[in-house]
Amino acid sequence: MCSSDLLIATDSSTCNVTDTAYATVRVVPPMTMTAPSAVVCQGDSVQLNATSAGAISFAWTPNTGLSSSIISNPKSSPLTSTSYYITAKDSFCSVTDTVNVTVYKNQTKIIPGNAQICLGDSVKLTTDSSYVSYAWSTGTTNSSTEVKTTGPVYVITTDKHGCKGQDSVEVQAFTKVPLIERDTAICLTHSAQLYADSGNY
Secondary structure (H helix, E strand, O other): EEEEEEEEOOOOOOOOOEEEEEEEEEOOOOOOOEEEOOOEEOOOOOEEOEEEOOOOOEEEOOOOOEEOOOOOOOEEOOOEEEEEEEEEOOOOOOEEEEEEEEEEEOOOEEEEEOOOEEOOOOEEEEOOOOEEEEEOOOOOEEEEEEEEOEEEEEEEOOOOOOOOEEEEEEEEEOOOOOOOOOOOOOOOOOOOOOOOOOOOO
């Protein structure tokens, strides 16, 4: 688009001179940008995508956990939830947006953490019942499992965000100590010493 302006100049003696100046004015539409937020499991990465028509440069801040801070689609792997600011520029204008990356952590825990049983008995191991799926080393797919053998037992869970977690315990077994009964008789007001076989009590 072309436009004209009338230029009037005055010197100290009040002499005027006029001229007409022509300039080409470029009307640039405002920049827009699309930069959706994202979620990621702790330890994984997620692809960020900023889209802005006509942009020739991008700048992300902070650059923590980013594969690059100067491209439109870096990979993000922050340790904690982070808000990124993305600025896109063309030859004339710039636009800034915010991208929130939410980090989820699956903190699977088996209870009890120290499992001990007597030989021939069993112990019930459990974990949080809010997970979406369970895979115990015993083959169970519920939030709890019954264990009768010794050795390591582990569980892998998946939460509602798709994040996986794992925990394990060592099941220990002890031999039952036989209790040998020996009847005895005492006189009224007297006492008697009672004994139990040695063992882990």
